[in-house]
Amino acid sequence: MDPVHQDFFEGGAGRERTVAANERAFQRRWIVPRVLRATGDRDLRTTVAGTPLAAPVLVAPTAFHRLAHPDGETATARGAAAVGTAMVVSMAATQPVEEIASAGGPLWFQLYPQPDLDFTEYVVKRAESAGCRALVVTVDSPVFGRRERDLRNGFTDLPSGYACENMRDAAGRVRSIAMDATAGWDRIAWLRGVTGLPILLKGILHPADARLAVEHGVAGVIVSNHGGRQLDGAIPTLDALPAVVAAVDGQIPVLLDGGVRCGTDVVVALALGARAVLVGRPVVRGLAAGGAVGVREALERLATELDLALALAGARRPVDLTPDQVVTR
Numbered sequence: 001m002d003p004v005h006q007d008f009f010e011g012g013a014g015r016e017r018t019v020a021a022n023e024r025a026f027q028r029r030w031i032v033p034r035v036l037r038a039t040g041d042r043d044l045r046t047t048v049a050g051t052p053l054a055a056p057v058l059v060a061p062t063a064f065h066r067l068a069h070p071d072g073e074t075a076t077a078r079g080a081a082a083v084g085t086a087m088v089v090s091m092a093a094t095q096p097v098e099e100i101a102s103a104g105g106p107l108w109f110q111l112y113p114q115p116d117l118d119f120t121e122y123v124v125k126r127a128e129s130a131g132c133r134a135l136v137v138t139v140d141s142p143v144f145g146r147r148e149r150d151l152r153n154g155f156t157d158l159p160s161g162y163a164c165e166n167m168r169d170a171a172g173r174v175r176s177i178a179m180d181a182t183a184g185w186d187r188i189a190w191l192r193g194v195t196g197l198p199i200l201l202k203g204i205l206h207p208a209d210a211r212l213a214v215e216h217g218v219a220g221v222i223v224s225n226h227g228g229r230q231l232d233g234a235i236p237t238l239d240a241l242p243a244v245v246a247a248v249d250g251q252i253p254v255l256l257d258g259g260v261r262c263g264t265d266v267v268v269a270l271a272l273g274a275r276a277v278l279v280g281r282p283v284v285r286g287l288a289a290g291g292a293v294g295v296r297e298a299l300e301r302l303a304t305e306l307d308l309a310l311a312l313a314g315a316r317r318p319v320d321l322t323p324d325q326v327v328t329r
């Protein structure tokens, strides 16, 4: 891969403290296994916002897949479909959502709320028509994070021949993605009027925002700091999870992303109350290394490790894990 593009995929905001801390937070947790729990007949399946998943590991929305592999987002979707999980298609995808949907697996669509409400509605309707089953609204990006690697490399936009294909207006012109610092909670109420799709808010870290999310009728929240690409110094997601789980009090599912790298990381997140996790960079690395097969292998490895770790921790299903099975060193 072009090292400039690798820096785009791997990098984060500022001094990349939060990028590093997301992974480190998992290293500080220890699993306390239960024994003699008859875990022979394991079942990894779960359902989130109406979408059944073979395992509680989804593909996080990430931009610009054609820069990682020529087959782009359709390859990622084929890899996700092969393992029976959902892919969250980024608003900054480099292929049309209709093409990505031809891979056949369940898709959700990620939205940056745009200041142009008519255009926002147009994009949402398009995702809905293409068969996306949920809308993931990214709420941690009122402005674009300062990515030092991209600034140093002069990486500001896609190379010619590439475009954000889902940002085309009715006339076929590609709009640039705006970050909307004017968006408030009324925008979520507005979105609920525009679409019947379940809405999940991505980028919740504060328990008070988790409460507001419940009050605004969303179908789920994703505890996320955008993989450390927005606010450097933001709390590691695993550290933020327990308070968010307590705040929603079982009313909606809580998902988590950031730093999930192996099956035991998934076990820790599930035990602390996450319904499922999403993975960003591991999927991009799989895509870059081997296209659809690489994505499939990255996701299969996580699912296999999760299956093994569940058995060894004494859980037959993800819901059997309990918070007392995780301690912090």
Ligand SMILES: Cc1cc2nc3c(=O)[nH]c(=O)nc-3n(C[C@H](O)[C@H](O)[C@H](O)COP(=O)(O)O)c2cc1C
Residues within 6 Å of the ligand: 008, 009, 010, 022, 060, 061, 062, 063, 090, 091, 092, 110, 138, 202, 224, 225, 226, 227, 228, 229, 257, 258, 259, 260, 278, 279, 280, 281, 282, 284
């Ligand atoms: C290269 C890259 C591009 C991303 N693009 C988007 C995006 O378009 N929309 C979005 O909501 N999040 C985006 N994210 C954030 C991911 O959805 C996710 O929160 C994060 O990658 C999870 O952390 P992980 O990479 O450690 O698994 C991006 C992350 C990366 C690494």
Ligand SMILES: O=C(O)C(=O)c1ccccc1
Residues within 6 Å of the ligand: 063, 092, 177, 226, 229
């Ligand atoms: O959200 C991101 O992290 C990201 O990298 C991105 C890049 C271009 C457009 C939108 C988002």
